[in-house]
Amino acid sequence: MPSKFILTPIESDRYFHIYNRGNNFENIFFKPENYIYFLKKYKEYLFDHVETYAYCLLPNHFHLLVKVTNDNASSQFRKFFQSYALSINKQEGRTGSLFTKVFKRIKITNDDYLKRLVFYIHYNPEKHSISDNFKIYPYNSYQIILSNCQTSLERNEVFEWFGSKEEFIDYHTYLHGEMKISKCILED
Numbered sequence: 001m002p003s004k005f006i007l008t009p010i011e012s013d014r015y016f017h018i019y020n021r022g023n024n025f026e027n028i029f030f031k032p033e034n035y036i037y038f039l040k041k042y043k044e045y046l047f048d049h050v051e052t053y054a055y056c057l058l059p060n061h062f063h064l065l066v067k068v069t070n071d072n073a074s075s076q077f078r079k080f081f082q083s084y085a086l087s088i089n090k091q092e093g094r095t096g097s098l099f100t101k102v103f104k105r106i107k108i109t110n111d112d113y114l115k116r117l118v119f120y121i122h123y124n125p126e127k128h129s130i131s132d133n134f135k136i137y138p139y140n141s142y143q144i145i146l147s148n149c150q151t152s153l154e155r156n157e158v159f160e161w162f163g164s165k166e167e168f169i170d171y172h173t174y175l176h177g178e179m180k181i182s183k184c185i186l187e188d
Contacts, residue, residue: 007102007105008105008106008107009074010068010073010074010077010105011068011107012068012069012070012071012073013067013068013069014067014068014107014108015053015065015066015067015107015108015114016065016066016067016068016105016106016107016108017063017064017065017105017106017108017117017121018063018064018065018066018077018103018104018105019061019062019063019064019103019104019105020061020062020081020099020100020103020104021060021061021062021099021100022060022061022098022099022100023096023097023098023099023100025060026060026098027059027060028059028060028061028062028084028088028098028099029057029058029059029060029139030088030091030092031091034088034091035057035138035139037084037087038057038062038084039055039057041080041083041084041087042080043152044080045076045077045079045080045083046066046073046076046077046080047152048069048070049068049069049070049072049073049076050066050067050068050069050073051066051067051069051154051157052064052065052066052152052153052154053065053066053067053118053141053153053154053157053158054117054118054121054122054140054141054145054153054158055121055140055141056121056122056124056125056137056139056140056141057139057140058124058125058128058130058139059130063120063121063124064121065108065114065117065118065121067154077103081098081099081103084098085097085098085099111161114161115161115162115171116175118158118161119171119172119175119176121140121141122134122135122140122141122142122172123175123176123179124140125137125139125140126176126179127179134176135172135176141153142172145158145159145168146165146168146169
């Protein structure tokens, strides 16, 4: 697995796990509409710079799986974070940094890691005890990927990684079961 402690340059035509959290572990989402606004701003600033495969938005952090499509993506991420932070600071009457200073990114170089990362991103609400079931959590991409609604997510490519829509579901179900088993073993 690539190191999360080395600041990896954003390169075109590469897959990345992009994530960040609130400064001092504080929330970055305060109301349900903040999650929607974040996705709207994400699309506004990054749609022409990345392809998006999975995401999860949690009260104090987020995860994205993207493929960078041009060399301007890094500066677009900064603009996106600044725009969102300014809006939240105004809404909440706060000042200062909303996010930790440098957003984290891990370059994905392995197909198995790529598939496991999709599950990890979707599973995050359960991992952090925010939801009892990641499959119905409203602010991750799991249900959108499975739906027939129009989306800007790269749904078909995600299914290709797993072999099919059914294998995507099976993979998530299998790893979800493994996580529950390991949690029970650890708690005994």
